[in-house]
Amino acid sequence: MEQKKLYVKYKDFVDGIRLFVPIGAGYLPLGFACGIVCAEAGMSVMQIFLMSLLVYAGAGQYIAGGMIAAGASPLSIIITTFIVNSRHILYTSVLYPYISKWSFLKQSLFAAQITDEVFAMHSSFMSRNNVSTVTAFTLNIFSHSSWVISNTIGGISASLIPDSSKFGLDFTLYALFIALILPRLVNTAQFAALITGGIAATAFALFDMVYIGVVAGAVAGAFAGYYTGRMMNYA
Numbered sequence: 001m002e003q004k005k006l007y008v009k010y011k012d013f014v015d016g017i018r019l020f021v022p023i024g025a026g027y028l029p030l031g032f033a034c035g036i037v038c039a040e041a042g043m044s045v046m047q048i049f050l051m052s053l054l055v056y057a058g059a060g061q062y063i064a065g066g067m068i069a070a071g072a073s074p075l076s077i078i079i080t081t082f083i084v085n086s087r088h089i090l091y092t093s094v095l096y097p098y099i100s101k102w103s104f105l106k107q108s109l110f111a112a113q114i115t116d117e118v119f120a121m122h123s124s125f126m127s128r129n130n131v132s133t134v135t136a137f138t139l140n141i142f143s144h145s146s147w148v149i150s151n152t153i154g155g156i157s158a159s160l161i162p163d164s165s166k167f168g169l170d171f172t173l174y175a176l177f178i179a180l181i182l183p184r185l186v187n188t189a190q191f192a193a194l195i196t197g198g199i200a201a202t203a204f205a206l207f208d209m210v211y212i213g214v215v216a217g218a219v220a221g222a223f224a225g226y227y228t229g230r231m232m233n234y235a
Contacts, residue, residue: 009134016138019121023139024146026117031147034061035154041069045155052151056144057115059214060085061151087218091119094222098126099136106133113140189229197221 031052038048038061055061060081067077092111099107114122121139129135200220204213 012132012134013138015125015129015132016135017142019125019135019139020142020146023117023121023143027143027146028150030058031150032154032157034058034065035151035156036158037062038065038068038151039155039158041065043068043155045152048155049148049152052148053144055081056113056147057081057085057088058147059116083212084214086215088114088119090218090222091116095119095122095126098122098131102133110136110140113144115143118143187229188232189225192228193221193225196224 034052035048038051039045043051043065051061051064055064063084064077064081067080072080088111091114095110095114096107099110102110118140122136125135197217197220201213201217204210204216
């Protein structure tokens with residue numbers, strides 16, 4: 001019996017590693033570039049380490065680095081990054097039915113490590129498999145660790161790469177999310193969410209409201225996917 005339990009836990013751990021691999025492959029160059037951007041904004045290596053550990057949001061950290069470089073006030077940086085990262089509330093709301101039986105502590109730790117890419121992996125895997133805390137936290141912890149390590153290395157290496165923009169590493173964030181999410185679009189509701197969210201975000205970006213557009217796109221996409229799914233079920 002004990003051997004069977006160990007085998008199940010080992011299999012769950014392997015599943016978590018398997019889900020992490022594509023995310024880690026993208027986080028290494030992306031986190032490295034983010035560390036360089038933050039270092040060029042005047043942040044120390046320790047500050048970069050702490051931000052990647054506590055904030056843990058690629059887009060939010062890039063934005064914060066740019067605002068620090070521009071001399072923005074701490075309050076405006078906090079408000080802006082909060083608005084941009086508020087979409088994570090929707091992510092955890094979607095995943096809540098799968099983790100509703102967990103303790104509050106486990107739910108809180110799980111939610112604190114959700115990013116766009118990690119959410120994409122969890123939502124796809126949890127909808128098709130039994131939810132395992134071993135798999136979930138293996139994916140979360142390894143993804144978070146790879147982000148922290150790559151950010152810190154980028155901060156340390158910043159002096160060796162004076163102009164990181166010419167390498168196009170900042171595009172890795174978008175390329176990674178696109179690569180993870182597109183193969184998992186399997187029904188009309190998901191396509192409706194993608195198209196509606198993309199149109200809404202683009203519309204705001206055209207009026208130079210990129211940060212608000214990120215949130216608006218997430219909300220519009222969620223509503224479009226939800227109502228399209230309901231209409232399909234009633235049809």
